[in-house]
Amino acid sequence: xVTLLQADKFIEADGTxxxxxxxxxxxxxxxxHGFPDTYKTWSGLAGPLADAGxxxxxxxxxxxxxxxxxxxxxxxxxxxxxxTLCLLDALEIxxxxxxxxxxxxxxxxxxxxxxxxxxxxxxxxxDPPLTVFxxxxxxxLGRPHNLYLGLGALSDWWLRxxxxxxxxxxxxxxxxxxxxxxxxxxxxxxxxxxxxxSRAAVDxxxxxxxxADRRAILRSIxxxxxxxxxADEPEVRQASYAKAAEVTGPGSRSLRxxxxxxxxxLEAPDRCLAEIRAFLRKESPV
Numbered sequence: 001x002v003t004l005l006q007a008d009k010f011i012e013a014d015g016t017x018x019x020x021x022x023x024x025x026x027x028x029x030x031x032x033h034g035f036p037d038t039y040k041t042w043s044g045l046a047g048p049l050a051d052a053g054x055x056x057x058x059x060x061x062x063x064x065x066x067x068x069x070x071x072x073x074x075x076x077x078x079x080x081x082x083x084t085l086c087l088l089d090a091l092e093i094x095x096x097x098x099x100x101x102x103x104x105x106x107x108x109x110x111x112x113x114x115x116x117x118x119x120x121x122x123x124x125x126x127d128p129p130l131t132v133f134x135x136x137x138x139x140x141l142g143r144p145h146n147l148y149l150g151l152g153a154l155s156d157w158w159l160r161x162x163x164x165x166x167x168x169x170x171x172x173x174x175x176x177x178x179x180x181x182x183x184x185x186x187x188x189x190x191x192x193x194x195x196x197x198s199r200a201a202v203d204x205x206x207x208x209x210x211x212a213d214r215r216a217i218l219r220s221i222x223x224x225x226x227x228x229x230x231a232d233e234p235e236v237r238q239a240s241y242a243k244a245a246e247v248t249g250p251g252s253r254s255l256r257x258x259x260x261x262x263x264x265x266l267e268a269p270d271r272c273l274a275e276i277r278a279f280l281r282k283e284s285p286v
Contacts, residue, residue, distance in 0.1 A: 003047035005040050007060050007067075013086035014079070019066040020087065022057045024050025027120070028093050029280075030084060031058045034102020034126070035201055036159075036167045037263075038064060038191045041101065044269045045276070052277055054097075059087060061103065063200025065191050075200070075207040077130075077217055080107035081114050088118055097280065101125040101265060103204060106133075113219040121251075121283040122225040123276055126233065126262050128240035128254075129225075131218050131247045143234060145170065150205035159198050164189040175261030176232055184266070224251035226279040228272060230260030251283065 007019035021039060023046050031042040039060040046056040060067040062083060063075065084107060088096060097120050100108035105124035112119050113130075127133070149155045159166050167188055171180045192198040209217065225248045229241055241254045255275060260267045 002043050003050070005043050005046060005058050007039050007058065011087055011090040013062070013083045014070075016062050016070040017068040018062060018083055018087065019060045020057055022055060023047065024053070024055045026053040026055050028055045028057055028091075028096040030087065030096050030098050031056055032084070032098065032100040032104025032107055033061060033064070034104050035204060036170060036188050036192065037102070038188060040187055041266065045265055045273055048273055049276070052280070054280065057087070057091070059084070063197060063203070065194050065197055069196040069200045073203060075204045076213065077106055077110040077207070077209060078114065078213050081110035083107075084111050085115055085118060094118070095120045097121050097123065097283075099123045099276070101263070102127055106130060109221065110217045112221045112223050112225075113217045116222050119223045121279070122221065122223050123279065124225065124227050125264050125272070126229055128227065128229070128237060129221060129244055129247050131220065132240045132243040134236045134240050146205060149202045152203070152206065153199070155202040155205070156199040159192070159202055164192060167192070175230070175263050175267055177259055178261060178263065178267045220247045220249075221252070222249040224249055224283050226252070226275065227254040228264045228275060229254065229256055230262060230264055230267065231256055231258045232261035
């Protein structure tokens with residue numbers, strides 16, 4: 001079932017207005033999207049999870065509409081984790097499940113390190129834990145966007161050129177077996193076309209991590225964690241998942257999905273939903 005998500009509620013996080021949509025009632029699940037995408041990426045999972053007794057809260061990350069572009073241009077992982085904390089505080093939620101894809105997954109890992117007491121459990125898609133996340137030449141060859149999307153105005157021009165041809169290219173490259181729906185690409189392009197938002201999206205790749213943040217964030221995760229990833233991810237990333245058990249807590253597991261690329265929840269929604277439901281029933285029974 002596809003649920004019409006409309007992010008028409010707002011909170012303030014360090015002076016930046018953040019938008020969110022919610023559906024259902026029960027234990028909260030904070031859903032955080034990645035790049036290039038929008039909060040509506042959760043439309044297929046939100047309804048079934050709500051039907052299963054959960055309150056799904058889909059956050060539009062800072063810089064992604066209808067959230068505002070931050071004046072200070074801070075897209076660090078610490079800031080993203082603090083945004084989630086601001087959302088929890090504003091909604092008076094003591095503890096929540098975080099469900100994240102791509103940047104949303106990395107923000108979830110950061111939150112697990114910075115404020116583990118606020119995390120009931122963690123579900124991540126497509127990105128391995130930060131402490132084992134690959135780096136170096138092999139990662140850059142496998143995912144060269146980490147270099148060319150971090151060049152500010154030049155990257156913004158490249159992303160926007162030819163009616164956001166780069167967006168379609170990235171979907172095809174990262175999920176080669178998936179026939180991406182035109183409606184999904186149109187929604188992503190519509191969001192990024194709004195003034196300032198495409199620049200915000202590429203500036204995530206310029207944020208980096210300070211030495212203080214590295215010490216605070218690159219830690220083992222104590223919360224139970226479910227990690228789903230596609231077999232079409234680069235081998236260097238898949239190898240990182242083999243190390244995930246060393247840096248995640250009891251009850252954690254990683255699962256490789258065959259025939260799937262970078263968007264498991266969109267490419268194999270039924271399989272992802274089944275795994276997520278089973279994990280939530282165990283860790284957050286309702």
